[in-house]
């Protein structure tokens with residue numbers, strides 16, 4: 361009895377999917393996807409934190425190989441004119 365209940369819990373997702381598919385005349389998956397298959401697919405989904413380097417001119421954090429957003433310089437050369445903040 362417990363095994364049947366457990367099996368029902370396992371296939372519940374697929375059953376609800378089948379009901380939705382029948383309603384909208386969609387293709388129905390034959391078997392539920394294994395944990396291994398789902399986890400293999402999601403192995404590439406991890407996010408990485410963005411890298412920041414300190415600006416050589418003003419010291420504020422900015423993305424590498426890009427113009428500093430705080431002072432507008434790149435490798436010590438002024439690239440952009442930065443507006444001063446109004447007080």
Ligand SMILES: [Zn+2]
Nearest residue numbers: 415418428431
């Ligand atoms: Zn800077």
